[in-house]
Amino acid sequence: MTIDATYQYIFLxxxxxxxxxxxxxxxxxxxxxxxxxxxxxxMLAGEDGIGGIKFDDFNMAFLxxxxxxxxxxxxxxxxxxxxxxxxxxxxxxxxxxxxxxITAGITGYAAHIILGLPLLxxxxxxxxxxxxDAAAVFGLLRSAGLDLKERTSATLEIESxxxxxxxxxxxxxxxxxxxxxxxxxxxWTIASELLSQVGLGLAFGFAGGHIVAQLLKRLPLPSSLxxxxxxxxxxxxFGITNHLNGSGFLAIFITGVIxxxxxxxxxxxxxxxxxxxxWLSQIGMFLMLGLLITPSHMIPxxxxxxxxxxxxxxIARPVAIVMSLLPFHFPWRExxxxxxxxxxxxxxxxxxxFPSLAGLEHTQTYFDLVFFVVLISLILxxWTIAxxxxxxxxxxxxTSDEPNYLHLTIKHDQDKNLxxxxxxxxxxxxxxxANNLPLTDQCQMVGVIRQGKLISDLEPQTFLxxxxxxxxxxxxxxxxxxxxxxxxxxxxxLKSNSFFGEFVLLPSAHMxxxxxxxxxxxxxxxxxxxxxxxxxSQFHGKPVVGDQVxxxxxxxxxxxTEGERIVSVGLKLST
Amino acid sequence: MLLHELxxxxxxLYGLEGGSKKRIxxxxxxxxxxxxxxxxxxxxxxxxHSREKLGSTGxxxxxxxxxxxxxxxxxxxxxxxxxxxxIDFDAIDGKPVDLLFILIVPEDSTSEHLATLAAIAExxxxxxxxxxxxANQDSxxxxxxxxxxxxx
Numbered sequence: 001m002t003i004d005a006t007y008q009y010i011f012l013x014x015x016x017x018x019x020x021x022x023x024x025x026x027x028x029x030x031x032x033x034x035x036x037x038x039x040x041x042x043m044l045a046g047e048d049g050i051g052g053i054k055f056d057d058f059n060m061a062f063l064x065x066x067x068x069x070x071x072x073x074x075x076x077x078x079x080x081x082x083x084x085x086x087x088x089x090x091x092x093x094x095x096x097x098x099x100x101x102i103t104a105g106i107t108g109y110a111a112h113i114i115l116g117l118p119l120l121x122x123x124x125x126x127x128x129x130x131x132x133d134a135a136a137v138f139g140l141l142r143s144a145g146l147d148l149k150e151r152t153s154a155t156l157e158i159e160s161x162x163x164x165x166x167x168x169x170x171x172x173x174x175x176x177x178x179x180x181x182x183x184x185x186x187x188w189t190i191a192s193e194l195l196s197q198v199g200l201g202l203a204f205g206f207a208g209g210h211i212v213a214q215l216l217k218r219l220p221l222p223s224s225l226x227x228x229x230x231x232x233x234x235x236x237x238f239g240i241t242n243h244l245n246g247s248g249f250l251a252i253f254i255t256g257v258i259x260x261x262x263x264x265x266x267x268x269x270x271x272x273x274x275x276x277x278x279w280l281s282q283i284g285m286f287l288m289l290g291l292l293i294t295p296s297h298m299i300p301x302x303x304x305x306x307x308x309x310x311x312x313x314x315i316a317r318p319v320a321i322v323m324s325l326l327p328f329h330f331p332w333r334e335x336x337x338x339x340x341x342x343x344x345x346x347x348x349x350x351x352x353x354f355p356s357l358a359g360l361e362h363t364q365t366y367f368d369l370v371f372f373v374v375l376i377s378l379i380l381x382x383w384t385i386a387x388x389x390x391x392x393x394x395x396x397x398x399t400s401d402e403p404n405y406l407h408l409t410i411k412h413d414q415d416k417n418l419x420x421x422x423x424x425x426x427x428x429x430x431x432x433x434a435n436n437l438p439l440t441d442q443c444q445m446v447g448v449i450r451q452g453k454l455i456s457d458l459e460p461q462t463f464l465x466x467x468x469x470x471x472x473x474x475x476x477x478x479x480x481x482x483x484x485x486x487x488x489x490x491x492x493x494l495k496s497n498s499f500f501g502e503f504v505l506l507p508s509a510h511m512x513x514x515x516x517x518x519x520x521x522x523x524x525x526x527x528x529x530x531x532x533x534x535x536x537s538q539f540h541g542k543p544v545v546g547d548q549v550x551x552x553x554x555x556x557x558x559x560x561t562e563g564e565r566i567v568s569v570g571l572k573l574s575t
Numbered sequence: 576m577l578l579h580e581l582x583x584x585x586x587x588l589y590g591l592e593g594g595s596k597k598r599i600x601x602x603x604x605x606x607x608x609x610x611x612x613x614x615x616x617x618x619x620x621x622x623x624h625s626r627e628k629l630g631s632t633g634x635x636x637x638x639x640x641x642x643x644x645x646x647x648x649x650x651x652x653x654x655x656x657x658x659x660x661x662i663d664f665d666a667i668d669g670k671p672v673d674l675l676f677i678l679i680v681p682e683d684s685t686s687e688h689l690a691t692l693a694a695i696a697e698x699x700x701x702x703x704x705x706x707x708x709x710a711n712q713d714s715x716x717x718x719x720x721x722x723x724x725x726x727x
Contacts, residue, residue, distance in 0.1 A: 432669050502696040504667050505630035513629055553689050573693040
């Protein structure tokens with residue numbers, strides 16, 4: 001490559017990434033899935049588009065695709081809070097294993113019928129498109145500004161973070177089966193393959209995660225090197241696990257979860273850095289995949305691809321959801337939504353490269369077909385996720401904005417923060433006093449700074465606008481404090497009232513008294529219960545914020561939870 | 576039912592005395608029972624107080640809507656109360672309360688009364704309405720402002 005061409009490439013890649021970033025603003029306006037735009041931009045830059053760039057190096061695409069995917073999954077892991085495991089770990093794992101197998105099986109069988117391929121080849125296509133894409137789902141939910149009930153959002157999050165290993169495993173196994181049936185030998189068993197993929201993935205993920213977390217805790221480094229250390233650690237674990245025939249994706253996801261849930265001084269920096277780098281990976285990967293595809297080759301497979309995509313979206317995924325969630329009693333609306341959120345993203349496209357790298361036949365067809373199925377899923381489901389969530393009424397009112405606060409982590413006690421909140425005119429903090437704050441031994445008041453002077457005699461003081469309130473607290477207390485000091489946005493509190501109802505009930509209130517007060521019938525067993533017990537039993541032991549029961553003319557709604565407990569219940573007078 | 580149909584000029588209580596939630600409810604119960612002798616002080620107080628035990632009716636922004644169903648009550652009664660000094664009411668937002676709407680409905684009350692309750696909450700959620708009510712200096716103008724607001 002000449003020097004001049006090098007700079008041309010650098011300029012072009014910079015320009016493409018910039019276009020992607022700018023385009024993401026536009027997509028937010030029209031609600032289009034941003035990944036679709038990256039893909040289309042890649043196709044435009046490619047050989048059939050105006051860019052005319054010819055790129056068909058599957059090996060390079062595979063290398064970059066793997067790295068980018070690993071980073072995206074790592075970032076997903078970092079953002080996964082172990083608290084959300086309470087309601088969603090088991091259902092999500094069921095979806096990520098049984099669900100993927102059912103989806104892949106049904107879709108594969110359909111591909112076998114539709115394309116007239118041998119059964120194993122059909123199943124390979126099913127396996128390739130078997131997993132949902134974390135990045136695709138969450139990018140869309142976030143850009144639509146949707147807050148979902150925790151049961152749904154955490155299930156989708158953990159599912160899409162952890163189902164790739166299963167799809168990858170199925171794909172690799174089927175590729176090997178196809179290779180072997182060519183040569184006719186049978187030197188391995190599926191079981192040992194599964195054991196090594198999952199076993200090594202888990203072992204390296206847990207061990208590596210703890211090692212990297214300890215390094216991050218103990219090494220004295222300049223603050224900007226911590227995120228890099230986390231990333232390098234994650235990539236190392238990914239590489240070595242894959243090298244030893246384990247599931248690197250599973251390992252790096254677990255590593256991410258461990259690091260993300262370890263209290264670290266620089267955890268904010270680590271999150272922000274990985275958010276950015278995950279976006280870059282996303283952009284890079286979809287641009288590259290857009291470049292890799294040659295749209296003119298896709299024309300003959302359009303009809304079968306549409307048929308397979310419809311089987312996947314309307315039959316395979318819903319059946320898989322219903323069957324894998326059977327033991328968990330999810331409300332039907334949430335099941336429908338989880339079914340609709342089966343977005344396919346980059347993973348299937350990367351997996352579609354496997355057969356060609358393994359030297360199988362019809363590989364170009366696989367690739368084009370899978371690409372098209374992903375495209376349909378992105379357009380059809382991606383574009384409609386937000387309206388579907390609204391239609392199914394599973395979104396929550398937006399939580400009020402985080403107030404701007406100063407935040408110092410106390411060294412050597414990494415879970416304690418010194419927080420300084422400004423009292424904003426119009427926020428609910430104005431006029432309240434230290435007595436109204438949720439103070440415990442985990443959350444202590446330090447003082448109030450008024451007009452540059454520290455006031456430590458707090459008893460008689462009510463907060464005035466422009467005060468600075470200093471509080472020593474653990475991280476979990478931040479949510480409650482944030483709500484009090486949040487700048488008042490009229491619309492958000494209005495929406496929250498119209499969602500959670502006009503009144504608040506104590507969790508310890510008895511159902512019989514509520515029934516008497518608001519005139520509804522209730523069976524004698526439930527009448528004995530407190531409203532907390534009643535809601536817990538209605539939602540099979542795992543209630544989440546937003547769960548509601550209609551009783552006569554009123555609704556009772558879970559307003560706030562703390563771990564297993566319900567701490568606040570809303571009462572809505574339906575009119 | 577329109578809100579002002581629940582009220583008479585004598586059911587606007589400006590500057591009701593009482594330094595605590597309990598005292599305010601007691602004093603209000605006394606006045607209500609005085610005006611409607613068929614409802615005793617203790618039954619009005621107990622009704623309102625046991626509703627508060629299920630969870631404060633302080634809905635935020637200094638507003639509370641104590642309410643209950645009473646066997647002795649023959650038709651729905653509303654009372655609008657403005658306090659001189661805001662009191663602690665365990666409200667949702669922790670803020671002290673200075674404006675109360677007390678609603679007492681018959682035991683066999685219908686959906687209509689829940690709708691009335693919702694309408695009161697709706698009215699008080701409007702900042703202009705709260706400001707207009709707080710601007711009054713006596714019971715008569717408090718009553719007139721509420722009539723204007725609920726007719727609008």
